[in-house]
Structures are given as structure tokens and as C-alpha cells.
Amino acid sequence: MIPILYSFRRCPYAMRARLALDVSGQVCELREVVLRNKPAEMLAASPKGTVPVLVFPSGTVLDESLDIMLWALGCNDPERWLVPESDSLAGMRTLIAQFDSHFKENLDRYKYPVRFAGSDPRASRTAACQDLELLESRLARSAHLAGSAVSLADMAIAPFVRQFANVDASWFASLPLSAVQKWLATIVRSERFARIMRPFPVWRPEPLTPEPVAGVVRVPGPRTGT
Numbered sequence: 001m002i003p004i005l006y007s008f009r010r011c012p013y014a015m016r017a018r019l020a021l022d023v024s025g026q027v028c029e030l031r032e033v034v035l036r037n038k039p040a041e042m043l044a045a046s047p048k049g050t051v052p053v054l055v056f057p058s059g060t061v062l063d064e065s066l067d068i069m070l071w072a073l074g075c076n077d078p079e080r081w082l083v084p085e086s087d088s089l090a091g092m093r094t095l096i097a098q099f100d101s102h103f104k105e106n107l108d109r110y111k112y113p114v115r116f117a118g119s120d121p122r123a124s125r126t127a128a129c130q131d132l133e134l135l136e137s138r139l140a141r142s143a144h145l146a147g148s149a150v151s152l153a154d155m156a157i158a159p160f161v162r163q164f165a166n167v168d169a170s171w172f173a174s175l176p177l178s179a180v181q182k183w184l185a186t187i188v189r190s191e192r193f194a195r196i197m198r199p200f201p202v203w204r205p206e207p208l209t210p211e212p213v214a215g216v217v218r219v220p221g222p223r224t225g226t
Contacts, residue, residue: 001057003028006042008035008051009199012159013065017052018196019155020069024076028054031203041205066096069156081155085147092146092153095134099157103131107160111167128164132180135161139179143186150187158187 005021005028007014021028033039038049046053046063054062054071062068073082082089109116109124135157138145145153161184165172173181187193 003057004031004055005029006031006033006039006045006051006053006055006203008033009197011035011051012163013050014052015159015196016156017054017065017068017072019159019192020072020081020152022192022196023079023081023155024072025078026072026075030200032200034202039203039205066093066100066156069152073152079150081150081152084144084149084151084153086142087146087151087153089152092151092156095145095153096156098134099131099160103128103164104160106131107164111163129175129177132161132164132175132177135183136177136180139183144183154183154187158184162188 003026005017007018007030009032018030031039031042033042033051035051042051042053043049045055045061048063050063052063052065052068054068056062062071070082077083084092087095106124106128109119110121110128113119113121113124135145142148144150145157161180165181165184175181
């Protein structure tokens with residue numbers, strides 16, 4: 001038996017979990033879900049109802065994306081995402097925490113203003129750009145956030161910057177953040193990102209057709225490159 005990963009293709013949290021599973025060469029059954037119609041099996045494993053959720057054959061559950069990343073990389077870290085050139089794991093986690101809180105809060109208010117009464121999407125967009133300026137200063141010194149190679153920080157943060165950029169791609173491209181723009185493009189145009197973004201049919205406990213509906217992610221050993 002292999003672990004089961006409940007995922008939603010476009011969710012940034014699920015993206016970063018899949019990125020770490022991919023680089024580490026882990027094998028799991030991917031169950032693509034629809035968030036407005038969450039399967040009972042996923043909710044039984046993790047009642048909070050968010051993705052990703054990784055369920056092990058033993059019954060152990062990881063339902064925080066960063067925990068899944070750290071577990072996968074703890075099993076195998078062929079590209080040394082946890083030990084970058086220019087930062088420590090603790091330093092990367094501090095940077096990730098800033099984007100998981102301040103940046104994500106402003107991203108949500110910028111992208112989904114109707115969900116937040118009285119919110120000002122332009123003010124939220126400006127506040128989020130303050131975090132991007134922090135990335136710009138780091139990327140002015142190196143190709144990635146913690147040195148010349150991809151690290152945990154890059155892959156944990158990039159899916160959220162991608163979501164921010166896609167709200168208004170033309171406006172994002174006009175920003176004086178050339179290093180961030182180049183960094184993001186390098187990641188999202190990579191073979192790895194294309195691989196973790198390939199679509200799977202929505203998983204259902206009982207197939208409605210004779211075709212398979214549960215995708216199996218099988219990564220044949222460590223890969224190089226981002």
C-alpha cells in the first residue's frame with residue numbers, strides 16, 4: 001500500500017506539497033478533489049477540509065502542506081532543498097511564514113475582495129508588493145531565494161506569487177520587480193512544475209465509468225533541475 005494524497009490542482013498549498021513529493025521521488029495515489037464537494041473519505045481523515053491531505057497506510061495523516069514538504073524531503077532530498085547555500089532551514093521557515101501570513105492575507109483580499117467586507121483590493125495589492133520587494137532584494141544577490149539553486153523557500157513561496165501574478169498578469173509584468181518576474185517564470189516554466197500541474201480526473205469512491213479515476217503519482221527516482 002502507498003500513501004494517498006488528496007489534492008486540488010490549482011491550490012497553491014497542494015502545489016507546493018506536490019513539488020516536494022516530486023523531487024523526493026515519493027510514490028502516492030493522487031486523489032483530485034473538488035473543494036465545493038469534498039469526499040467523505042478526505043473529511044474523515046482531516047475534518048478541517050483543506051488540501052493537501054496525505055494519508056499513510058498506518059492511518060497517520062499530514063494535513064499541512066509544509067509538513068508534507070518536510071516529510072518528503074526528510075525521506076529524500078536529492079537537490080538539497082533543506083540545506084541551501086545562503087540560508088538555514090530556520091531562516092527559510094521564517095521567510096515562508098511571512099508569505100503564509102502577511103502576503104497570503106493580502107493576496108486573498110486582492111483576489112477575492114467580495115469575501116472581505118470593506119476591503120480595499122488596491123491597498124491589499126500594495127501591501128503584498130512589500131513582500132515581493134523583499135524577494136527582489138534577495139534575488140538581486142542570487143538566482144534563487146537561498147542561493148544559486150532551488151530550495152524549500154523557493155518552492156514553498158512560488159505557488160502563491162504565481163497566484164498573485166495571475167490576478168492581473170499585465171500589471172504584474174509592469175512592476176519594477178524584474179528579478180522576481182524572472183525567478184517566477186523559471187519555476188513555472190520548468191519540467192517539474194509542468195509535471196505536478198498535469199490534470200487528473202476528479203476522484204470518486206465508486207467510478208462512474210470503467211476508466212480509472214484515481215491518478216497514481218510514480219516518480220522514478222530523483223530528478224535534476226527545477
